Amino acid sequence: MPARSGAEYLRGLQERRTEVWLGNERITDVTTHPALRRCARSIAHLYDMQHDPALRDELTYVSPTSGERVGLSFITPRSLDDLQRRSRMMMHWARYSGGMLGRSPDYLNASLMAEAAAADFYAQNDPRFADNIRNYYLYVREHDLCLTHTLVNPQANRALTATGHPSAEVAARIVKETDRGIVIRGARILATLGPLADEIAVFPSTVLKAAADTAPFAFAFAIPCDTPGLKFICREGFDYGYPRFDHPLGSRFEEMDAIVIFDDVLVPWERVFLKGDPFLCNRMFAETNAVVHMMHQVVVKNVAKAEFLLGVACSIVDAIGASEFPHVQEKIAECIITLELMKACLRAGEADAALDRWGVMCPHRPPLDVARNVFPKMYPRLVEILQLLSSSSLMMIPPHSALESPIGADIERYLAVANLDARDRLKLFRLAWDIACSAFGGRQVLYERFFFGDPVRMASALYTIYEKEPLIERVRQFLAREDDR
Ligand SMILES: Cc1cc2nc3c(=O)[nH]c(=O)nc-3n(C[C@H](O)[C@H](O)[C@H](O)COP(=O)(O)OP(=O)(O)OC[C@H]3O[C@@H](n4cnc5c(N)ncnc54)[C@H](O)[C@@H]3O)c2cc1C
Numbered sequence: 201m202p203a204r205s206g207a208e209y210l211r212g213l214q215e216r217r218t219e220v221w222l223g224n225e226r227i228t229d230v231t232t233h234p235a236l237r238r239c240a241r242s243i244a245h246l247y248d249m250q251h252d253p254a255l256r257d258e259l260t261y262v263s264p265t266s267g268e269r270v271g272l273s274f275i276t277p278r279s280l281d282d283l284q285r286r287s288r289m290m291m292h293w294a295r296y297s298g299g300m301l302g303r304s305p306d307y308l309n310a311s312l313m314a315e316a317a318a319a320d321f322y323a324q325n326d327p328r329f330a331d332n333i334r335n336y337y338l339y340v341r342e343h344d345l346c347l348t349h350t351l352v353n354p355q356a357n358r359a360l361t362a363t364g365h366p367s368a369e370v371a372a373r374i375v376k377e378t379d380r381g382i383v384i385r386g387a388r389i390l391a392t393l394g395p396l397a398d399e400i401a402v403f404p405s406t407v408l409k410a411a412a413d414t415a416p417f418a419f420a421f422a423i424p425c426d427t428p429g430l431k432f433i434c435r436e437g438f439d440y441g442y443p444r445f446d447h448p449l450g451s452r453f454e455e456m457d458a459i460v461i462f463d464d465v466l467v468p469w470e471r472v473f474l475k476g477d478p479f480l481c482n483r484m485f486a487e488t489n490a491v492v493h494m495m496h497q498v499v500v501k502n503v504a505k506a507e508f509l510l511g512v513a514c515s516i517v518d519a520i521g522a523s524e525f526p527h528v529q530e531k532i533a534e535c536i537i538t539l540e541l542m543k544a545c546l547r548a549g550e551a552d553a554a555l556d557r558w559g560v561m562c563p564h565r566p567p568l569d570v571a572r573n574v575f576p577k578m579y580p581r582l583v584e585i586l587q588l589l590s591s592s593s594l595m596m597i598p599p600h601s602a603l604e605s606p607i608g609a610d611i612e613r614y615l616a617v618a619n620l621d622a623r624d625r626l627k628l629f630r631l632a633w634d635i636a637c638s639a640f641g642g643r644q645v646l647y648e649r650f651f652f653g654d655p656v657r658m659a660s661a662l663y664t665i666y667e668k669e670p671l672i673e674r675v676r677q678f679l680a681r682e683d684d685r
Contacts, residue, residue, distance in 0.1 A: 303392045354389055
């Protein structure tokens with residue numbers, strides 16, 4: 201089956217009977233529900249882009265198995281050219297949302313590709329698991345499915361988690377094995393885009409102590425989102441049904457986050473990739489290099505997001521005639537620095553890419569890792585800069601309906617600014633508000649801070665992988681120098 205269209209994606213969601221809850225309501229059709237339907241349409245638009253004659257070659261490639269054109273984010277890069285093609289593809293999707301759709305399907309497509317290419321890693325646990333991950337990748341690629349994932353156990357007791365033991369009462373765990381598969385009971389913290397996905401990857405991430413009592417919590421598998429016993433519990437929705445003018449981002453890119461509950465969910469053996477081996481689970485993302493391919497997508501998204509916020513910041517200062525103030529220029533320069541740093545990290549990661557032991561052209565990890573460590577700190581600052589540059593303009597923005605009402609003339613007269621009439625001023629500052637003040641904007645900040653994991657432990661990961669010995673040796677040699685007498 202070739203790359204899907206938006207209509208095919210939406211039809212797929214309608215045909216699934218995924219159990220999705222929002223408050224006390226069980227959502228029967230996520231494609232028509234007010235909290236989810238407009239984001240579903242945005243994801244559908246990404247799929248439609250694959251069929252745009254002007255973009256088709258940039259977004260798809262010929263499947264090596266079926267000969268059909270499939271999504272380019274699934275490509276197994278064997279050369280730098282492949283990697284850069286994938287990067288351009290990801291940039292098309294990221295720019296569509298100004299980087300606000302963190303979970304466009306390319307994020308997990310690239311990860312799954314790396315896992316399948318490293319199938320021998322899974323064979324160490326069980327030779328069948330290598331076939332399972334390969335077959336699953338092919339299945340997802342050839343059906344162009346949309347994945348969500350969940351990695352983290354509930355925040356029941358982090359003191360316990362720190363010892364490598366999840367909370368046995370709530371964390372998702374294997375409770376039974378049958379000849380058909382494994383049975384999972386418990387919960388995982390969250391799956392972004394869960395209600396709008398076809399399949400869920402339930403993968404390890406928390407570092408488990410390698411001990412017999414942690415084995416039931418050690419697994420990697422993927423199942424359809426409508427598997428019996430699987431429930432998605434949504435947070436409050438941030439698409440309030442406002443017109444696009446008033447809520448330009450929340451009305452488009454509200455990728456819902458959901459808690460995932462497993463009520464004795466049967467995972468068939470052919471969908472199990474790791475089981476009962478905390479040692480392998482802890483290493484899965486790093487050793488398959490899936491984490492690096494995810495970082496690649498993330499840094500592309502960071503570039504698109506930093507471009508977007510810089511564009512908004514520049515539009516604001518132009519609109520209000522503030523562009524000549526030195527402190528304003530300093531703040532815009534900070535946005536430029538963020539953008540250029542992200543671009544440099546992306547470029548360095550690609551330029552120094554090398555074939556890994558799985559035969560995949562893998563971006564160089566350190567610059568991408570730097571970007572994923574620093575962006576969670578830079579993004580909140582970009583948002584703060586928008587607040588500082590906009591001030592009351594983030595509040596003095598009556599909704600669009602005011603323009604069409606008896607007070608429309610007042611709005612037109614009193615809300616115009618130096619370089620924009622009132623209508624365009626409102627439009628621009630509603631966008632700035634949706635980035636810097638709305639619930640949607642607040643969630644974006646939290647997302648950037650945490651979606652790739654706890655920042656403290658991400659920094660530890662960078663510390664661990666970074667090649668420090670040559671630098672220590674250089675210092676040793678310096679200290680041993682006797683050339684100053
Ligand atoms: C908007 C959003 C979307 C997300 N989407 C997804 C998703 O789709 N899939 C997914 O799997 N996850 C997702 N995440 C979850 C993300 O992976 C976690 O938030 C992240 O790993 C941190 O875990 P936690 O939230 O349980 O916080 P905790 O790990 O409980 O951390 C809370 C605080 O305690 C500290 N702390 C806790 N334990 C330790 C420790 N052992 N050592 C040092 N400090 C510690 C942390 O530094 C932090 O300050 C998302 C998160 C957000 C906010």
